[in-house]
Amino acid sequence: MAERQPILQVRNLSTCFRTDRGVVTAVDDVSFDVYSGETLGIVGESGCGKTVTSKSIMRLLPERTSFLKQGSSMLLRSAHRPQEPAMDLATAEERVMRQVRGARVAMIFQEPMTSLNPVFTVGWQIDEALRYHTDLDAAGRRKRVIEMLKLVEIPNAEKRADEYPHQLSGGMRQRVMIAIALCCEPDVLIADEPTTALDVTIQAQILKLMDDLRRRLSTAIVLITHNLGVVAQVCDRVMVMYAGRVVEQGTVHEIFRSAAHPYTAALLGSIPKAGRKEHGRRLPIIPGIVPGLLELPSGCRFADRCTYKQARCTAEEPKLDAVTGPGAAPDRAVRCHYPLGAAAVASASSSASAAR
Amino acid sequence: MYAYIFRKLLYNVPVYLGIILFVMVALRVNDPVMAYLGKSASPESIAAMRSEMGLDRPLISQYGTFLGRVVTLDFSERSWEQKRPVGDILGRAVWPSLAITVPALILSTLTAISIALLSAYWRGTLTDRTLMFAAVLGMSVSLLVYVVLGQYFGAYWLPEKLGIPDGSPLRFAISGYEPVVAEGLRPDNWLRYCLLPVIITVVLTIGYDTRFYRAVMVEECNRDYIVTARAKGASKPKIMFVHMLKNAMIPIITHVMITLPFLITGSIVMETYFRIPGMGQTLITAINSKDFPVIQAFTAVFAAIFILTNILTDVLYALVDPRVRLS
Numbered sequence: 001m002a003e004r005q006p007i008l009q010v011r012n013l014s015t016c017f018r019t020d021r022g023v024v025t026a027v028d029d030v031s032f033d034v035y036s037g038e039t040l041g042i043v044g045e046s047g048c049g050k051t052v053t054s055k056s057i058m059r060l061l062p063e064r065t066s067f068l069k070q071g072s073s074m075l076l077r078s079a080h081r082p083q084e085p086a087m088d089l090a091t092a093e094e095r096v097m098r099q100v101r102g103a104r105v106a107m108i109f110q111e112p113m114t115s116l117n118p119v120f121t122v123g124w125q126i127d128e129a130l131r132y133h134t135d136l137d138a139a140g141r142r143k144r145v146i147e148m149l150k151l152v153e154i155p156n157a158e159k160r161a162d163e164y165p166h167q168l169s170g171g172m173r174q175r176v177m178i179a180i181a182l183c184c185e186p187d188v189l190i191a192d193e194p195t196t197a198l199d200v201t202i203q204a205q206i207l208k209l210m211d212d213l214r215r216r217l218s219t220a221i222v223l224i225t226h227n228l229g230v231v232a233q234v235c236d237r238v239m240v241m242y243a244g245r246v247v248e249q250g251t252v253h254e255i256f257r258s259a260a261h262p263y264t265a266a267l268l269g270s271i272p273k274a275g276r277k278e279h280g281r282r283l284p285i286i287p288g289i290v291p292g293l294l295e296l297p298s299g300c301r302f303a304d305r306c307t308y309k310q311a312r313c314t315a316e317e318p319k320l321d322a323v324t325g326p327g328a329a330p331d332r333a334v335r336c337h338y339p340l341g342a343a344a345v346a347s348a349s350s351s352a353s354a355a356r
Numbered sequence: 357m358y359a360y361i362f363r364k365l366l367y368n369v370p371v372y373l374g375i376i377l378f379v380m381v382a383l384r385v386n387d388p389v390m391a392y393l394g395k396s397a398s399p400e401s402i403a404a405m406r407s408e409m410g411l412d413r414p415l416i417s418q419y420g421t422f423l424g425r426v427v428t429l430d431f432s433e434r435s436w437e438q439k440r441p442v443g444d445i446l447g448r449a450v451w452p453s454l455a456i457t458v459p460a461l462i463l464s465t466l467t468a469i470s471i472a473l474l475s476a477y478w479r480g481t482l483t484d485r486t487l488m489f490a491a492v493l494g495m496s497v498s499l500l501v502y503v504v505l506g507q508y509f510g511a512y513w514l515p516e517k518l519g520i521p522d523g524s525p526l527r528f529a530i531s532g533y534e535p536v537v538a539e540g541l542r543p544d545n546w547l548r549y550c551l552l553p554v555i556i557t558v559v560l561t562i563g564y565d566t567r568f569y570r571a572v573m574v575e576e577c578n579r580d581y582i583v584t585a586r587a588k589g590a591s592k593p594k595i596m597f598v599h600m601l602k603n604a605m606i607p608i609i610t611h612v613m614i615t616l617p618f619l620i621t622g623s624i625v626m627e628t629y630f631r632i633p634g635m636g637q638t639l640i641t642a643i644n645s646k647d648f649p650v651i652q653a654f655t656a657v658f659a660a661i662f663i664l665t666n667i668l669t670d671v672l673y674a675l676v677d678p679r680v681r682l683s
Contacts, residue, residue, distance in 0.1 A: 060586055064480060102589035109587075114580040118679055119602045129588040164678040180588060 006033035007077050007187050007220050008057070008105075009086070014069035015049075015056045024293040025069070026052040028244040033331070034188060036079050037218035039211070041235035041252070043225060043267070047290045049244040050224045054190045057089060057222075058107055059097050076104065079187040079218070103133040106181035110193040112173035116165035122149075122176050123161030126183055133184045148179040152209060171202035175209065182213060189214075190222045195230060207234050228271055232256060237331070240264045243290050243301040246320055250332040260323060260339035262306045300337070312337050357674070360682035361667060368663045375659045376426070379652060380419060384411075388648040392436055409648075426656050433649045437642070442653040445638060453622030453634035455536050455550050460557040461619060465612055468562050472569035477596055479574055488567065495563030503629045506556045528552040531631035553626045565611070572607045576600045606677050613669040617662045 015027040027049040034040050042050045055061050057074055068090050075086035089100065101107075109115045116125060123145050130141045142161075149157035152175040165173055174194060181189055191210065195203035211234050214221050223235060231238055231252060238255045240248040240263065248261040259265040266286045288305040297303060299314040306313065316337070323332040323339070389406045390397070406412045410421065425433065431443025438445060475487045511528040514520075520527050525544035529552075534545040576582070577600055585599045624636035631637075635654075642650035674680045 058587055060583060098589045098591060100589075101587055107587040109580060109584065111580055115584045117581040117585065117599055117603070119677060120599075121678075128585075128590065132589045166679045177584070180584070 004035055005077060005082065007036045007079055008034040008222075009073075009075040009077075010034075010057070011073045011075070012069075013053065013056060013072045013074060013090070015052050015061065015066060015072075016069060017066045019065075019294075021294055026244050026293060027056060030241070030244075030246050032239050032246070032249070034220045034222055036187065036220050037214060038237070039214060039221040039223055039235045041223050041225060041231040041238040042241060043228060043231055043238055044241035045226055045290055047243075048241040050226075050241055051192055052244075053241070054107065054192050054222065054224055057188075057190060058101055058105060059089060059092070059094075060101075060107075076100065076188070078104070099133070102129045102181075102186070103184045104186050105188045105190065106184070106186040107190040107192065108174070108177040108181050108194050110196050112170050112177055112197060115177055116173055118165055121162050121164055122168065126161075126176070126180050129180055129183050144183060145179075148183045149176075151182070151213070152176070152179045154179075170198050171206065174198060174202075174206050178206075178210065178213070182217065182219070185217060186219060188220045188222065190224070192224045193226070194223070196225070196227070203230070204233075210234065228256075228267055237329075240267070243296065244293060245301060245335065246333075247302065247335045248333070250323070251329050254329060254332055258341045260334040260341060261302075261336050262308050262340060263302045265340055266305075266307075300335075308338055308340075310338065357671065357682050361671065364667045364670065368667070372659060372663060373423070376423065376656060377419060379655045380415065380422065383648060383652060384415070388646060391646045392648065422652070422656075426660075431653055433653065435642075435647050435650050437645045437647040437650075442649050445650060446635070446654060446657065449622075449633060449635045449638040450620060451535070451537070451634075452533050452550075452632050453627070453636065454619060455546060456553050456557065456626060456632065456634070457619040457622055459550070460554045460561075461612070461615065463554065464558040464561045464565060467558065468565035468569055469608065471562070471566045472573055473596065473601070475566070475570045476573035476577060476600075477592070479570075479577070488570070491563040491566045493563070494559060495567070499560055499625060502556045502559055503625075506552055507629075510552045510555070529630075531629075533630075533632045533634075549630075549632070553623075553630050553632065557623060557626060568611060569604070569608055573600060573604045576603045579603070602676075606673070609672055609676060610669060613665060613672065616665045616668075617658065620661055621658065 010033070011031045013027055013030045014025055016023050016025050030049070030053060032040065042053060044050050052061070056068060056072075072090045074089040076089055077086045078084050087096070087100075089097070089105075092100065116122070120128075123142075126145045126148055127141050130136055130144055134141070134144075136144060145161055146157045149160055154160050154172060154175055160168070160172075165176070168176065177194075189210075194210070195206050198206060207230060210221065210223075213219065221234075223230070225231060235252050237251050238249065239246055240255070240261065242263050248255065248259070248264045255264060256268065259268055263286075266284070269284045270286065272283055286305055291297060291301060291304065297314065299312075299316055300306070300318055303309050303313040318335050318337045320333050320335045323334055389402050389409070389411060393402060393405065403412075410418055425431070431446070432441045434440065435442055435445055471487055471491075475484045478484050507530050511530045515524075515527045525547035527548065529549050533549045534542070536542055536546045536550070538545075577596075582595060582599060585595050590599070620635060621639070622632075622634040622636040624640060626632070627634045627636040628640065638650070639654055641647070642654070670680075670682065674682045
């Protein structure tokens with residue numbers, strides 16, 4: 001683990017949208033690293049900036065209404081050619097981005113029912129990515145399409161390749177999406193709530209499939225979800241987001257064992273657990289909603305919903321401070337004046353750089 | 357698919373029979389003979405004409421006779437006004453109508469789709485807004501303004517300015533018509549008599565069509581599969597012309613297909629202003645002069661064409677949209 005180079009290094013990413021009521025910052029100063037063969041979970045409620053983060057990396061946001069703030073950087077290295085200098089996706093031209101999308105960074109989406117084009121066959125849609133990014137001829141691409149469908153465990157691959165999306169079930173379609181994303185062997189796979197629209201048994205299958213493929217192809221996965229159960233199952237590290245900011249990060253183990261931010265703790269508290277003796281008791285919920293980006297409070301953004309709120313919380317916004325202590329991972333950090341548990345927080349001066 | 361077409365045809369038989377029955381009843385609510393001959397006609401001449409036309413027989417028997425004629429495509433019944441067989445009248449009138457409506461439809465559909473594509477490609481930009489402003493302006497101006505301006509500038513002012521000689525086909529006629537197919541193809545006749553009405557029809561419909569097609573395309577552009585295509589590394593032209601357009605063609609085809617039966621009827625207004633002896637004008641003349649057999653035959657033909665285009669639309673749907681299966 002010593003001197004591993006992250007395949008994707010996001011620093012100070014701030015994504016803004018121009019709206020009728022002014023500019024809003026949907027993702028505010030977010031930094032994180034993604035390593036080959038590792039799964040990073042980005043967790044948070046709806047409206048916390050998870051999806052905007054992922055679309056910012058792919059530069060898929062509308063150009064006319066959104067922009068990345070000066071100073072944002074997203075350094076992408078190549079897993080096959082580690083010596084090659086990293087390229088900054090934040091400043092890359094659209095022409096360059098087209099060669100990155102689908103080839104080096106690929107993405108799968110939440111809605112498998114609508115994410116595939118209804119009027120083209122599944123095979124055609126996988127083939128399309130190969131046409132853009134490989135030199136294979138038609139026969140070679142066809143072979144690869146079948147190979148990919150087999151890889152994502154779709155039975156009858158030859159037959160399925162010539163079918164249209166509406167002939168497949170939701171789980172099958174998500175497998176096709178994964179096949180499209182992985183057919184050019186990208187270094188990074190961004191999965192934006194890939195299992196949210198699927199039923200629970202299919203969810204488990206898809207997660208297992210992604211996990212197997214990550215191991216086999218040593219792809220880095222950025223898994224965006226609001227489901228902490230999913231995180232526990234497949235992620236190595238977790239980043240918790242709230243109202244556009246990172247509020248806590250660390251390994252899955254640390255987050256689940258000793259959550260330091262009240263928001264993380266509340267999220268964990270609202271998961272039903274088997275065997276917990278709470279018959280007849282309601283599952284705890286987090287009262288209130290995520291504040292709108294146009295009316296952000298001046299202090300801690302979570303303060304209004306926090307059970308541990310104190311005077312300082314509404315007056316001063318906490319910084320993302322590294323957490324030190326016995327057994328804490330190097331990038332363990334929390335954004336709270338009064339972190340929970342025994343988490344020892346380093347002095348405020350080491351803020352923001354915590355992700356290193 | 358053939359089984360589907362056959363079944364669809366079968367389903368439409370009762371519909372067709374209903375339409376014919378309705379039209380026959382509707383045309384007989386006011387005594388057609390009285391209406392045709394006028395108030396001063398003698399009872400004897402009314403009775404004579406009524407029996408000659410078979411109108412004194414019970415409705416069910418007239419219905420049977422007329423259906424028999426429709427099924428055997430026998431349109432030899434004579435017009436009261438022109439004393440010629442109805443089939444002959446309609447057969448002659450359909451060509452001038454088609455000479456205007458078919459080129460107009462092709463031209464306006466292609467132009468509208470192209471402009472809508474440009475607009476959707478650069479949506480939200482000045483180009484888009486300018487095009488849409490022009491479209492709204494175009495569809496807001498009255499048809500009469502186009503006809504009058506078209507006739508003045510197209511048929512008088514422009515040829516004078518350009519010095520186009522009198523005999524040239526590019527000197528548009530203000531009114532009138534000569535057959536396009538008469539002892540060989542006569543494209544000069546088409547240019548002289550049809551081009552101006554065609555241009556005016558295109559200008560007239562293009563504003564509305566462009567806005568509709570653009571709305572369809574912009575809606576398709578916001579779908580999830582567009583994001584998937586971008587995430588694959590597809591370029592914007594690929595996304596617009598391959599992914600989006602094939603999906604947008606589904607509503608566009610429906611829109612075009614709905615207008616197909618009206619190719620036959622022709623544009624009543626255009627034919628009236630340019631004095632073109634097409635279906636529109638024939639129908640208006642027949643209605644004004646209470647020419648009963650012409651109206652009846654026209655309705656029978658038009659209803660049949662309408663039903664057939666509906667079935668054709670379904671078939672085309674299945675060809676464009678894999679989700680639609682004809683069964």
